[in-house]
Amino acid sequence: MAKTIKIRAKAKNGVTVVKALITHPMETGLRKNKKTGEMIPAHFIQEVVCKHNGKEVINCEWGGSVSKNPYLAFKFKGGKKDDAIELAWKDNKGNGDSISAKIR
Amino acid sequence: MTISRREFVRLMGLAGAAGMLPASAFAAARKPSDLYEIPKFGNLCLMHMTDCHAQLNPIYFREPSVNLGIGKARGKAPHIVGKAFLEHYDIAPGSIEAHAFTYLDFDNAAKKFGKVGGFSHLATLVKRLRAERGDGNSLLLDGGDTWQGSGTAYWTRGKDMVGACNLLGVDVMTGHWEFTYLDKEVISNIADFKGEFVAQNVSVNDDALFDYKFADFAGFDEDSGLAFKPYTMKSVNGMRVAVIGQAFPYTPIANPQRFIPDWTFGIQDERMQSMVNHVRENEKPDLVVVISHNGMDVDLKMASRVSGIDVIFGGHTHDGVPRPVEVSNKGGKTLVTNAGSNGKFLGVMDLDVSKGKLKGYRYRLVPIFSNLLEADKEMQTYIDKVRAPYKDKLEKKLAVAGETLYRRGNFNGTFDQIICDALNKVNDSQISLSPGFRWGTTVLPGQAITMDHVMDQTCITYPETYRREMTGEEIKAILEDVCDNLFNTDPYYQQGGDMVRVGGMDYVCEPGQTMGKRISNMTLDNGSKIEARKKYMVSGWATVGSQSPGRPIWDVVADYLKEQGTVKIKKLNTPKLVGVKGNPGIAG
Amino acid sequence: MSLNQKRRVFLKGSLAVGALGAAAGLITPGAVLAAWNKNAFTAKSIDEAIAASNGQPVTTPSTDITIKAPDIAENGAVVPVSVATKMKGVDSITLLVEKNSTPLSAVFHLPKGTLPDVSTRVKMGKTGDVIAVVKANGKLFSARKGVKVTIGGCGG
Numbered sequence: 070m071a072k073t074i075k076i077r078a079k080a081k082n083g084v085t086v087v088k089a090l091i092t093h094p095m096e097t098g099l100r101k102n103k104k105t106g107e108m109i110p111a112h113f114i115q116e117v118v119c120k121h122n123g124k125e126v127i128n129c130e131w132g133g134s135v136s137k138n139p140y141l142a143f144k145f146k147g148g149k150k151d152d153a154i155e156l157a158w159k160d161n162k163g164n165g166d167s168i169s170a171k172i173r
Numbered sequence: 174m175t176i177s178r179r180e181f182v183r184l185m186g187l188a189g190a191a192g193m194l195p196a197s198a199f200a201a202a203r204k205p206s207d208l209y210e211i212p213k214f215g216n217l218c219l220m221h222m223t224d225c226h227a228q229l230n231p232i233y234f235r236e237p238s239v240n241l242g243i244g245k246a247r248g249k250a251p252h253i254v255g256k257a258f259l260e261h262y263d264i265a266p267g268s269i270e271a272h273a274f275t276y277l278d279f280d281n282a283a284k285k286f287g288k289v290g291g292f293s294h295l296a297t298l299v300k301r302l303r304a305e306r307g308d309g310n311s312l313l314l315d316g317g318d319t320w321q322g323s324g325t326a327y328w329t330r331g332k333d334m335v336g337a338c339n340l341l342g343v344d345v346m347t348g349h350w351e352f353t354y355l356d357k358e359v360i361s362n363i364a365d366f367k368g369e370f371v372a373q374n375v376s377v378n379d380d381a382l383f384d385y386k387f388a389d390f391a392g393f394d395e396d397s398g399l400a401f402k403p404y405t406m407k408s409v410n411g412m413r414v415a416v417i418g419q420a421f422p423y424t425p426i427a428n429p430q431r432f433i434p435d436w437t438f439g440i441q442d443e444r445m446q447s448m449v450n451h452v453r454e455n456e457k458p459d460l461v462v463v464i465s466h467n468g469m470d471v472d473l474k475m476a477s478r479v480s481g482i483d484v485i486f487g488g489h490t491h492d493g494v495p496r497p498v499e500v501s502n503k504g505g506k507t508l509v510t511n512a513g514s515n516g517k518f519l520g521v522m523d524l525d526v527s528k529g530k531l532k533g534y535r536y537r538l539v540p541i542f543s544n545l546l547e548a549d550k551e552m553q554t555y556i557d558k559v560r561a562p563y564k565d566k567l568e569k570k571l572a573v574a575g576e577t578l579y580r581r582g583n584f585n586g587t588f589d590q591i592i593c594d595a596l597n598k599v600n601d602s603q604i605s606l607s608p609g610f611r612w613g614t615t616v617l618p619g620q621a622i623t624m625d626h627v628m629d630q631t632c633i634t635y636p637e638t639y640r641r642e643m644t645g646e647e648i649k650a651i652l653e654d655v656c657d658n659l660f661n662t663d664p665y666y667q668q669g670g671d672m673v674r675v676g677g678m679d680y681v682c683e684p685g686q687t688m689g690k691r692i693s694n695m696t697l698d699n700g701s702k703i704e705a706r707k708k709y710m711v712s713g714w715a716t717v718g719s720q721s722p723g724r725p726i727w728d729v730v731a732d733y734l735k736e737q738g739t740v741k742i743k744k745l746n747t748p749k750l751v752g753v754k755g756n757p758g759i760a761g
Numbered sequence: 762m763s764l765n766q767k768r769r770v771f772l773k774g775s776l777a778v779g780a781l782g783a784a785a786g787l788i789t790p791g792a793v794l795a796a797w798n799k800n801a802f803t804a805k806s807i808d809e810a811i812a813a814s815n816g817q818p819v820t821t822p823s824t825d826i827t828i829k830a831p832d833i834a835e836n837g838a839v840v841p842v843s844v845a846t847k848m849k850g851v852d853s854i855t856l857l858v859e860k861n862s863t864p865l866s867a868v869f870h871l872p873k874g875t876l877p878d879v880s881t882r883v884k885m886g887k888t889g890d891v892i893a894v895v896k897a898n899g900k901l902f903s904a905r906k907g908v909k910v911t912i913g914g915c916g917g
Contacts, residue, residue: 090380097863129867130814136884138380143876143880161797423833438835
């Protein structure tokens with residue numbers, strides 16, 4: 070269930086622009102809970118992969134300093150309307166999510 | 174309805190003869206043609222108002238005695254005050270212009286020449302100039318900070334000003350304090366505005382674009398992500414004039430982001446360049462102008478980096494600058510103006526334009542003296558109607574001014590001191606902090622301080638006060654941070670406000686230093702040193718990050734004033750300045 | 762195209778994405794196999810972080826790299842950064858935040874056909890530089906852009 074990902078891919082003049090927004094706390098592990106004084110455990114996305122018609126078009130390694138609810142935008146050559154775009158992420162706790170969409 | 178110049182002179186005569194004008198004003202009014210006769214030049218006229226801060230009625234406004242320029246800005250417009258200003262612009266001391274542009278002999282001159290601004294008086298001048306230039310040969314541009322600054326603007330959420338601007342016939346505007354209402358109110362006010370709202374530097378955030386709540390708003394463009402129309406093309410006397418908008422670049426930093434979470438700003442001068450290029454290539458303009466809320470120093474830098482703009486009509490920093498500054502860039506020259514604040518001035522630029530070229534211009538920054546310009550009846554009726562529900566509350570007398578009460582200037586003004594003193598007294602704190610806004614009208618000695626005045630000084634959409642402990646280190650960090658927004662030698666890092674006002678403490682400030690090194694020797698009013706690790710009780714208002722829990726600042730100030738009777742400040746907590754001797758931006 | 766139509770198309774697009782994603786679930790999180798470079802992301806210095814992520818710490822400053830980031834951050838916790846270059850043969854773009862206790866923020870591996878033009882948002886604790894390292898044809902190039910992080914308020 071792709072509840073955590075919003076994605077939009079649009080092809081124009083031979084280039085596809087992919088924009089994705091992921092819901093995630095992106096806790097660095099370096100922050101204290103102001104009320105309890107305890108460290109908030111690290112919880113952040115480490116890897117994001119995006120494929121176009123099954124072929125990888127970007128592979129990201131992220132640290133905890135990527136902002137909460139991360140945003141990713143990139144461009145690749147080729148891609149046309151209705152081609153398949155898939156995006157998946159995995160965090161340091163082994164959780165993850167994926168989404169499948171069509172280029173518009 | 175338009176009034177011809179002849180009729181205007183006749184009306185002025187009648188007003189004088191009928192004793193409607195005070196004697197001293199009549200003396201000045203005998204030759205109104207001197208002040209308001211602006212000879213025609215060229216083929217089109219651009220009128221520019223900015224930063225009126227919702228002042229519908231005439232007011233007093235004291236220009237600053239401290240407006241320091243640091244680094245390359247030292248001694249250059251707009252960082253010149255008082256006598257240095259008169260000399261620089263060749264203005265006769267004691268003249269009505271000297272009063273309009275400087276703080277010199279303020280109380281006497283204010284009594285002699287009367288109040289300034291007021292939309293009904295402004296309307297008379299605008300109508301007259303429009304009639305003189307001929308139908309369709311002029312435009313009225315508004316640089317923003319129009320919907321905020323008075324009680325009625327606050328209570329009507331800016332709608333009173335939208336109505337006044339529609340009556341006045343504003344053609345194009347941009348904004349800053351407009352964005353301190355809720356985003357949906359901004360959208361709704363723009364919908365009611367009969368002119369056009371332009372801003373090339375406001376985008377919808379990356380995340381908000383995924384499901385943008387104002388996707389139906391006509392100004393929004395999904396492809397570019399711009400939240401508002403970046404520019405508009407106007408036909409003026411057959412010439413194609415491009416008007417590009419530049420909103421205040423640091424709105425979500427200087428003001429709360431929480432009211433406009435989906436919008437992101439910035440100077441965006443690269444986008445400005447591509448916008449100018451786009452306009453020049455695709456729109457066949459005869460003239461390209463920008464209405465900017467950058468502030469003058471930022472405009473001067475932008476004009477040196479971006480080419481292809483003929484004129485930047487600037488605002489935000491409230492500088493009344495009589496002559497445009499001509500800035501060279503690789504495309505030629507760009508004129509940069511700044512047109513004061515609080516409805517006190519109307520910038521009038523007559524231009525000679527043909528076949529895509531600006532051949533020449535004449536500029537006057539015309540002061541609006543309400544005794545010299547008959548009130549426009551239609552506008553006055555509108556203003557009276559807008560104020561009627563709030564009139565009693567606003568005109569309530571709270572105290573009497575024992576001295577001139579003003580805000581404008583790099584450091585504490587006397588009205589700021591009252592706000593700071595009120596905070597310390599009412600909230601039982603040692604130190605108070607109050608923002609260095611550049612708006613806020615002036616009260617003359619002996620004049621009653623009304624709720625109108627208090628609202629002029631305080632009414633913002635985040636007026637809540639706070640009272641909390643801060644360490645000396647935290648207080649210094651705040652002072653340093655704000656001081657860098659004011660005196661950073663790179664204008665792109667300036668935010669256009671003045672220094673945070675303080676109560677209960679003094680400090681030494683060296684504007685020419687770098688961030689972290691400008692503030693020293695912080696002491697409490699009793700002379701004891703403020704220590705970095707020690708905690709102090711601090712109160713303040715206008716919290717940008719989140720809503721503070723306390724009462725609105727205007728209630729705190731009103732309570733304090735009611736106890737005072739006649740208000741004279743005991744001590745002005747203005748810093749001791751280092752390294753500014755001989756700087757023309759400070760009264761000698 | 763009227764605004765209402767535009768709106769409708771946009772909504773339809775969003776819905777289609779949701780439906781398809783839920784039904785197909787084409788790639789599972791487990792399929793993400795890139796090895797996350799722990800040494801690089803826990804490195805405390807810029808040089809260490811670049812060395813651990815790109816093989817060696819030395820980069821050549823280049824004006825062919827464009828970093829788009831605000832002069833003053835609107836919110837230090839969410840600073841939008843875009844890195845683009847016209848260089849050919851770009852394999853990866855590495856993004857670092859100078860003053861963060863662990864400077865490395867992200868590494869974008871770009872297969873052939875993907876343009877060297879990426880955007881994300883990073884956290885910045887204080888005023889400092891955002892650094893981009895571009896690996897092109899095995900060589901490392903870099904650029905910096907200063908971002909001021911301020912307390913805000915008191916303006917206008």
